[in-house]
Amino acid sequence: MADTQSQSNNPDELYRIRHSAAHIMAAAILEMFPDAKLAIGPPIKDGFYYDFDLPRPISTDDFGQLEGRMTQLIKQDVPFEHEEWPKAKAREFFKDQPYKLELIEGIEDETVSIYKSGPLVDLCAGPHVESSSACENFKLLKVAGAYWRGDENKPMLQRIYGTAWSTKKELKHYLHTLEEAKRRDHRKMGKQLELFGFHEMSPGSIFWKPRGWTAYRQLKNYFREIEAEQGYEEICNPSFYHEDLFEQSGHLEHYKDSMFTMDVHGQTYCLKPMNCPDTMLYFKSKKRSYRELPLRVAEFGHLHRNELPGALGGATRVRQFVQDDAHIFLTKEQIFDEIGMLLEMIDATYGLFGMEYEVEISTRPDDFMGAVELWDEAEEGLKEAMKEAGKPFTINEGDGAFYGPKIDFQVLDCLGRSWQCATIQLDFQLPLRFELGYTGADNEEKTPIVIHRAIAGSLERFFAILVEHLAGVFPTWMAPVQAMVVPITDEQNDYAWDVADTFKKAGIRVEVDQRSEKMGYKIHEAETRKIPYMLVVGGREEEAGTVALRTYREGRRGTVPVEEVRDEIVDLIKNRTLDVDVEISALATQGEGDTGKDMAERGY
RNA sequence: GCCCUCAUAGCUCAGUGGUAGAGCACUUCCAUGGUAAGGAAGGGGUCAUCGGUUCAAAUCCGAUUGAGGGCUCCA
Numbered sequence: 001m002a003d004t005q006s007q008s009n010n011p012d013e014l015y016r017i018r019h020s021a022a023h024i025m026a027a028a029i030l031e032m033f034p035d036a037k038l039a040i041g042p043p044i045k046d047g048f049y050y051d052f053d054l055p056r057p058i059s060t061d062d063f064g065q066l067e068g069r070m071t072q073l074i075k076q077d078v079p080f081e082h083e084e085w086p087k088a089k090a091r092e093f094f095k096d097q098p099y100k101l102e103l104i105e106g107i108e109d110e111t112v113s114i115y116k117s118g119p120l121v122d123l124c125a126g127p128h129v130e131s132s133s134a135c136e137n138f139k140l141l142k143v144a145g146a147y148w149r150g151d152e153n154k155p156m157l158q159r160i161y162g163t164a165w166s167t168k169k170e171l172k173h174y175l176h177t178l179e180e181a182k183r184r185d186h187r188k189m190g191k192q193l194e195l196f197g198f199h200e201m202s203p204g205s206i207f208w209k210p211r212g213w214t215a216y217r218q219l220k221n222y223f224r225e226i227e228a229e230q231g232y233e234e235i236c237n238p239s240f241y242h243e244d245l246f247e248q249s250g251h252l253e254h255y256k257d258s259m260f261t262m263d264v265h266g267q268t269y270c271l272k273p274m275n276c277p278d279t280m281l282y283f284k285s286k287k288r289s290y291r292e293l294p295l296r297v298a299e300f301g302h303l304h305r306n307e308l309p310g311a312l313g314g315a316t317r318v319r320q321f322v323q324d325d326a327h328i329f330l331t332k333e334q335i336f337d338e339i340g341m342l343l344e345m346i347d348a349t350y351g352l353f354g355m356e357y358e359v360e361i362s363t364r365p366d367d368f369m370g371a372v373e374l375w376d377e378a379e380e381g382l383k384e385a386m387k388e389a390g391k392p393f394t395i396n397e398g399d400g401a402f403y404g405p406k407i408d409f410q411v412l413d414c415l416g417r418s419w420q421c422a423t424i425q426l427d428f429q430l431p432l433r434f435e436l437g438y439t440g441a442d443n444e445e446k447t448p449i450v451i452h453r454a455i456a457g458s459l460e461r462f463f464a465i466l467v468e469h470l471a472g473v474f475p476t477w478m479a480p481v482q483a484m485v486v487p488i489t490d491e492q493n494d495y496a497w498d499v500a501d502t503f504k505k506a507g508i509r510v511e512v513d514q515r516s517e518k519m520g521y522k523i524h525e526a527e528t529r530k531i532p533y534m535l536v537v538g539g540r541e542e543e544a545g546t547v548a549l550r551t552y553r554e555g556r557r558g559t560v561p562v563e564e565v566r567d568e569i570v571d572l573i574k575n576r577t578l579d580v581d582v583e584i585s586a587l588a589t590q591g592e593g594d595t596g597k598d599m600a601e602r603g604y
Numbered sequence: 605g606c607c608c609u610c611a612u613a614g615c616u617c618a619g620u621g622g623u624a625g626a627g628c629a630c631u632u633c634c635a636u637g638g639u640a641a642g643g644a645a646g647g648g649g650u651c652a653u654c655g656g657u658u659c660a661a662a663u664c665c666g667a668u669u670g671a672g673g674g675c676u677c678c679a
Binding site: 057058059060142143144145146147150151152156157158159161187191192198199200203250251254255257258273274276305307308309310311312313314317401486488489490491516517518519520521522523524525526527528534536538539540548550555556 | 605606607608609615635636637638639640641642652669670671672673674675676677678679
């Protein structure tokens with residue numbers, strides 16, 4: 001997506017440049033390590049990689065030499081020449097290249113496609129640039145391990161990632177965006193702003209500090225509020241269940257490895273990895289009528305998933321988290337309206353933070369369960385609701401879960417990275433597994449459909465995405481401290497507390513910095529903490545019952561009566577105004593999701 | 605779980621065989637200063653943990669734990 005937004009070229013050209021840059025890197029690697037075994041080297045989103053089997057581990061310290069050799073090849077402007085070889089010839093040529101041999105065996109045609117570029121002869125479907133000078137705007141980025149063919153039972157190769165662009169300006173911009181992403185990394189901001197931390201006594205779990213927890217609670221309250229407005233009821237179930245619950249839901253058989261289990265008096269109990277099964281118990285806790293549908297049940301349950309140690313990372317991949325989860329029990333006739341409501345909620349939520357999003361609908365897979373007519377009707381309901389909402393969407397045919405079709409939402413942050421957050425999944429199976437029923441108008445027992453939905457997904461992860469999107473600058477309604485009163489000298493401390501009192505009574509989170517420091521020092525610290533409102537009070541302000549207002553966003557705003565500032569902040573909170581500057585970058589960086597797997601399949 | 609890298613004060617980091625340093629933060633004192641850091645003094649580290657090599661280890665080697673970048677996974 002980034003590619004199409006760059007000014008001067010089309011995606012196809014960038015694809016060629018990156019694919020060719022990968023080849024040039026392979027040529028340079030062969031110069032450095034003549035015994036290197038080459039695997040594959042495809043272009044990916046924003047760059048390229050090549051997988052190698054090398055005699056020793058390579059590190060970023062080797063990049064200088066490697067980039068130097070690449071630059072030499074590029075300066076020589078070697079042409080990329082395409083040839084078609086009979087398989088036999090290719091087998092002979094690549095006899096010392098086991099990975100290439102394996103690839104050749106996988107090709108069905110009688111001939112294989114070969115590209116020559118300077119010293120490198122590579123098995124490759126192409127396409128490439130005319131000659132190597134087109135790849136001059138490149139940079140190597142990182143090394144990583146990667147399994148051959150992505151299979152954990154196959155050998156671990158060394159992957160070198162790089163980026164390449166058609167102009168120096170684009171390369172520079174991209175590298176700058178990477179820097180920016182690093183600068184606003186939620187782990188860094190979380191530490192700097194004292195929002196949250198981690199501790200090795202509980203790897204993969206977030207330790208919320210007062211400031212972060214305050215902001216987090218505002219976010220959670222927002223979800224509570226919109227859910228209450230839309231007729232949801234909230235429950236709170238245990239975290240800890242006998243394994244039979246997950247036996248019944250079907251989770252145990254597929255996801256046992258990801259669940260924390262323990263022995264309790266000879267019985268096996270598990271920490272719940274999701275809220276669905278226990279919400280089913282709630283539905284079944286009494287006799288239900290069609291009059292209750294759609295029944296919307298929210299639960300902010302604490303979920304635990306036993307992620308592999310190597311898979312943990314910051315707040316985005318944790319072992320313990322909370323989802324803004326809800327389950328809606330309804331009839332198939334109610335799907336259309338319900339989806340419409342959800343789309344509005346999702347739109348409103350992302351709008352709060354100035355985030356864009358893309359939508360994908362996934363339809364019936366081959367191994368589906370349930371009645372075809374039910375699937376067809378449900379999918380139609382989803383599509384109609386999307387059209388009604390006027391939102392463009394793409395369809396992933398056959399990509400739905402076996403239990404029902406789904407809509408996924410990809411949020412785009414201000415650096416152009418995309419994150420899978422909201423999801424709406426229809427489920428025809430869980431109600432059957434739990435033998436859910438309600439009494440219809442005709443006094444017959446019927447089975448409801450369940451919608452699983454989340455808007456933020458994991459609140460922890462969504463919070464982290466927000467921190468990076470906003471660069472740690474929360475809108476006033478979410479800010480841990482919304483206003484800091486700064487008395488100029490100790491003389492004004494009493495007045496400062498009076499001002500703070502006025503704010504507190506209006507529900508504003510306010511603090512007084514009454515340390516005997518110079519006001520410049522206090523302002524500096526308030527700015528560093530990104531506190532939206534700074535209220536300086538000196539002798540003049542005390543006399544007049546005013547404050548000298550300074551905001552994080554606008555700087556000095558002059559003298560304003562206390563009540564006026566109070567009302568302004570109250571307004572921002574009530575409306576949840578986005579009073580921060582969110583600069584949207586045109587260029588994307590590497591977000592999650594698109595690791596180039598699909599491209600790797602296209603052109604080796 | 606697998607590959608690579610990393611771990612020194614609360615934070616950011618210097619210190620590559622000879623008994624541990626800086627800046628910020630913290631404490632105390634001076635200064636009461638009008639919009640992004642006033643000055644001085646002081647406290648604080650079994651150099652992640654365990655083991656090995658060595659006369660001597662923060663420094664070299666191994667293991668463990670945790671973190672980072674990827675791979676696999678992500679209901």
